[in-house]
Amino acid sequence: MTGGLMDLSATALTAAIRRREVSAREALDEHLARIDAVNGAINAVVTQDREGAQQLAADADMLTSSGADLPPLHGLPMAHKDTNNTKGLRTTQGSVIFKDHVPTFDDLVIDRLKTAGVVTTGKTNVPEFAAGSHTFNEVFGTTTNPYDTTVSAGGSSGGAAAAIASRIQPLSDGSDMGGSLRIPASFCNIVGFRPSAGVLPMAPTRNAWAWLGRTGVMARDVEDVALGMSAVAGAHPAVPYPFPLGTKRFSDPLQRDLTGLRIAWSPDFGLGVPVEKEILRVLESQLQVFVDLGAVIEEAAPDLRDADQVFDTTRAFDFLLAYGTLLEKHGDVIKPEVQWNVTQGKALTGRNLVDAALARTRLAGKVDDFFERFDVFASPTAQVLPFDASLRYPTSVEGVEFETYLDWMRSACLISATGIPAVSVPAGFSSGGLPVGLQLSMAHGMDVDLLQVAYGFEQATGYANRAPRLDPGVGPHPIGLGHAGEPDRGPAD
DSSP, X not given: OOSOGGGSOHHHHHHHHHTTSSOHHHHHHHHHHHHHXXXXXXXXXXXXXXXXXXXXXXXXXXXXXXXXXXXTTTTOEEEEETTSOBTTBOOOTTOGGGTTOOOSSOOHHHHHHHHTTOEXXXXXXXXXXXXXXXXXXXXXXXXXETTEEEEEOOSSSHHHHHHHHTTSOSEEEEEESSSTTHHHHXXXXXXXXXXXXXXXXXXXXXXXXXOSOEEEEEESSHHHHHHHHHHHOOOBTTBOSOOOSOTTGGGSOOOOOOTTOEEEEOSSTTTTOOOOHHHHHHHHHHHHHHHHTTOEEEEOOOOOTTHHHHHHHHHHHHHHHHHHHHHHHXXXXXXXXXXXXXXXXXXXXXXXXHHHHHHHHHHHHHHHHHHHHOSEEEEESOSSOSOBTTSSSOOEETTEEOSSTTGGGHHHHHHHHHTOOEEEEEEEEOTTSOEEEEEEEOSTTOHHXXXXXXXXXXXXXXXXXXXXXXXXXXXXXXXXXXSOOOOOOOTTO
16 A cells, blocks of 8 residues: 555555555554654643554454454554543543543443454543643643644543544544534634534433533544444443434435525624634635535525524533532632632522523424425634634634633534534635634534535545645644633533
């Protein structure tokens, strides 16, 4: 084979291992060599288990030689998001409280990835308790962007996104409450997929009915996202949400005729959400791609006026449930963003919860009405381009000053509040060479249809194929010293 193995997609690499053109040990060696070459510049992988990974790769090669049926991700090397518990492998949550914590169990997504044949090699960086759309913490420092190591890789799945973009690995697990899969995907020119509720349950969990936070996958292209989801999707008895898809739908062909597809595009979500002009310039220049593919585009948006209330109240409740007791014991060392969210949860009243429930009901009805008229909602994934990595969060967009630290990622939070599936797909680059993502969403349960639409756009544009020119000699920036970042995950994170 020619070219580096880590330049291959997960689909191509696992197929090569299955055909015995390359061994799992050879794939692992290139994965580890790539970490050695570039991780010092981006600080994406923060914990490694090379000895354990070597044994897993050797076991995978023995299985290959046995002639047995091979799982879908057989031999694929992967470091996992550091908020997902990994049995026997340090999982810090990005917090000094857990800097030496070694779980005794795997979270559901990790268990399913291992069952699917993944060779676990380590963990990728996160904000403390995944509370942020910029990845930094007091344990490991800041993760930076492979396309420009002076700027943010996003968060909270920032370490995973940077690892994928820099060709350390082609696929990763991730999670998303307020954009933690989608914003780092946009910042790093990869694909981040937030599925419908129940598609990939978050287990174990203290609140089986939690719905705002989601587990999903990230990859450099849509085909790999579908492959990853085919390996990890499915119902779980600990989570009561019904599985809204056929169990094998993620193996459906991605090619689809988009003729007549009704796409609504909104630059501001119908709410005047500020977005950098450069982002809108890039995205609006790409709308013709859908027209050329046969789709019909109209500027429109669902009525999202209730979405902020739904998101803010639900997030506050989830943070209180997840971290309230922890804050009572360790509040002096937990970052202020997490403390703020827990405090917001403690301040909730019965009236707040009633109002949020009514708002969510209204919002769901309006979104359902919208998808009676349109098939797809297209919007900016992020309101800002990747920003200075020494900051904690941007304070304004296009002259609009933010009232809270949530405002800079409202583009993702609004969609989270609706509960529908969403994906960020590479859509071009700014004049300065920074990635821009397009956010696409469809009605609940339309996850595979959504990936098919994203695939059509990806194939027509080819932006996902553009790799960063990473300078291994540039080191990561120090922990952000500016304003606070957005808390992105709930109790199951």
